[in-house]
Amino acid sequence: MSTESIPWPSATAGSRSFVDTLHEWVTTVDHKRLGLLYIAYALVFLLIGGIEAIVIRIQLIRPHNDFVSPQVFNRMFTMHGTTMIFFVVMPVLFGFANYLIPLMVGARDMAFPRLNAFSFWMTAFGGLVLYFSLIGANGLYGAGNAPDVGWFAYAPLTSQTFSLGHSTDFWTLALLVSGFGSVGTAINIIATIVCLRCPGMTLAKMPLFAWLNLVMAGLVILAVSPLTAAQIMLLVDRYLGGHFFDTQAGGSAVIWMHFFWIFGHPEVYVLVLPAFAFASEIIPVFSRKPIFGYPVMVGATVAIGFISMSVWAHHMFTVGMGAAANTFFVISTMAIAVPTGIKIFNWLATMWGGKLEFKTAMLFCVAFLFQFLVAGLTGVMLSAAPFNWRLGSSFFVVAPFHYVIVGAILFTLFGAFYYWFPKMSGKMYSETVGKLHFWLFFIGFHLTFDFMHIPGLLGMPRRIYTYEPGRGWDTWNLIVTIGVFFQAAGILVFLVNLLWSYYRGKPAGSDPWDAWTLEWSTNSPPPAYNFALIPTVESRRPLWDLKHPDDPDWKYE
Amino acid sequence: MSAPLNATALTLPAQELAWKPPSRGRVGIYALIAAESAIFTIFVVAYLFYIGKSLSGPMPREVLSPPIFYTVCLLSSSLTIHFATTTLRGGRVRSFAAWLLLTIALGAIFLYGTASEWHRLIYHDGLTVTTNLFGTTYFSLVGLHGFHVIVGLVCLCIVMALTLFGLVKQEYAERVEVLSLYWHFVDAVWIVVFTVVYVIGR
């Protein structure tokens, strides 16, 4: 097969016109191309969201700074949060899922290719709607420009009374539209994994990547829908004069919080489960051992999926829910720490006794393990409701959740880029430059997010555009801001590496890492049809079986 | 870096694999139904939460009367669509067309019932979305359901049109069945909405 397949029209194809190429990409339904579109889209918004973060940090570098006005600052943190979650992390994870799942389960494409394309374009359109607010919303004070209500948009700040004009509507519509895209992708993932696995690949034999994305898709379906419902209610309030969140008419501001967090908490698991998926594929390969405890990992994942639907009000401990409700959410939140901890132990056991190769992808995943450990433990701290009363809504919340989103998710995402870049582009990246990226970003990450815990402990709340001197917060904010520039440098190095390697890197071959799952059996990049013949598998590591016919996996599983 | 693998080697000698994964359409529609159920659940929760909390205005007890006839129509349409798919599987396309037409008619009657109830509530009883919490939650919940009925009816009409052009054949029965699953879902939601609005809420 490999010698007979038709080469993918890549950067070397110069004979087609630009319009033809553009048309092909815009109308594609091929999961690999859509995956790349999602990833490219997310990288663009990563830069934009990163610039917003830099603005925030410069404003907070010293007390009473006036780099930006409070109105601009409030827009910055709203847009930073909304962009990063909905238009960076979710698209990039959907992109990798789209690209890899059919390859890993031995299928030719996702279950519904046209729905796939539709979902991508809906998500993309949502991002454009959000940023159109910068030029499209205008009118009275507070009305123009980007939304400034925080990414969680608590009622009644979002009612027509307090948010005049249209900026909040852009926020609402952007998320509504991209929510439809997310649900479409989730339906596709579920249908692909359930229906299109190749012969022999029972659910117990598919890669952990597929399992984690399956549970993630289930969470998207159950969690994004409440957000859609809440958005519709908000629109009814704002435009039809409804009273869902209108406290003057007897409505409840707290019910928005409940609906939002019923979405918001499982959402963070939607973001982190694919990160676990990347780690579960990369760590075994670079430890030269299979993942330790596959059935337990699957069980823990499903448990996390279920429990995550029951913890949402730990974001609302300060709202005054009563002791019984607070206590319930304490126990459910602490409970979810158990399967999560089990996963960390399993990754540790995978590395134990192996032969660790520290390629760039592995560096990022090892850092992930340390950082996720810290993030998980600070999460346990915050789950103790009284501790939360001290620390909630302060920078002691901002630091841990960035520890998860950047320290766990973004790190494994970089690992995934370096691991699968050879497969997607057919070229090898520069290992040295990759390691430079790692160290720059690692130093910046720790400077920023380690020291960010301290102002929280010293009483600094969130979402403030400036702060008083003499509260002991000044030095720490300065260090935090410095770290941001290291991270920015790291990301620039990363992008340069990607682009340069795409055009000038050495050919990678189909299996540069000596790995074991099905995607490494096709060409790099894979042909449009993925596999010449649909494979049949007998174990979780089909390529291991091929490379070690005397000692195949299916004898031991 | 090992040499590129020959993927044909992966097609191991075929053992007797009983390999029948479920159909994509079914899995897809079940996933969609799950998502829609979550949306409806939130609206139902809001409705239940706000029962009795309106500060003024017409109360449910005063203005609502259970639409029994229209409910019977909608629920019967589930039965008729079931017969429709069964006859299509059996290959009797004309019979299928008749049952489909009946389904559409019953669905349309239900919509008419909702519309006339709303007309009465708005113009006669003075209840609108803005009146009070009851108005907001009632029109939103019933309206969301009605919207889904409309979408379902549009899809059924498209199938009807295709049938009239002779394009619907026996082998497409699975696809029509997937659509009928959506229609059953819409009816099931109505049972919940009916219970919440006309039984519990009054």
Place this chain on the structure above:
Amino acid sequence: MQSRGSNRWHGLRSPILLCVCCSTTAVADRVSPLSPTNIFAPASTPAKSILGLSLFVLAVTGAIFLVVFTLLLYSVVKFRKRKNDDGREPPQVYGSNQVELAWTVIPVLIVVALFMATARVIASVQKTARPENAIEVIAIGHQFWWEYRYPGLGVVTANELHVPVSDTNNPTPTLITLLSADTDHSFWVPRLAGKTDLIPNHPNSMWIDPHEIGVYLGQCAQYCGTQHAKMLLRVYVQSREDFDCWVQQQTLPSKGGGRASAGQHIFETTACISCHTVAGSAANGRFGPDLTHLMSRDTIAAGVATNTPEHLRQWIQNPDAIKPGSLMPAMQLSDQELDALTAYLETLH
């Protein structure tokens, strides 16, 4: 070590009337070396009981961190691929039921212990019975200032909360009911208690019983709009005598008039009275802070500027210059009018 930015509380000017006992009180700000808002320097029972739990949780999570961190570090160092590696794959281990069981059971036990400790503290803070001699305050959050009403004592004030110090043997806690006039806010004075939100149509309550006299700082902790950052909190914990004195003084109506009557005239004919109240005059607006005893406060605009004539004048001339986005409009007054108005406000002790 001098703490940065320590506050010297300027003495209260004795009111002309009854309270001779109200002498100036110089209060040294009890600032912890790190910060006046350090959560690890509690000065009130809710804060202290939470501190106990916090330390327990920190100890447990710290121990877990040390153990796992060491194991991770060890594995990363010990199992590196050596330079002289023979290229064979290491032993392929698929799992182990005993190990999995061990590291499931132990975390479950830890979680149970943490949960029990937490539940106890939740109950102790949220379910304490209210003693008879508690001071009751209603705190109403506004965009972007705090309104305080003492229903039992007939006091209405803004932005600076006065409470009596509480003796552990004979506690006089302060019970605060939290309401909101507009959006969500949150009352957070780290050294006195955890934060509790102020949500419209959803009354909450909290209590504090500070053990040390002093000024405690905090600020709004739930994003409420443009000037969320400058909705600062100042809680003045005073001795019982001083507190009673302050209450006495606050219940008196203002004494405007006399040489400042020009200013009072401007106050009453411009839109000021539609938002502000001055007890004993025609002004009884409720949208903005009560100004009856404006001069008894150290700061204006919810802690943003010190209460000096210059700042007062600046504030009236153009609030946006000090607190951009605050809801008080600039009144477009001439310099003369501003001077007269400021002089009038200076008489409101």
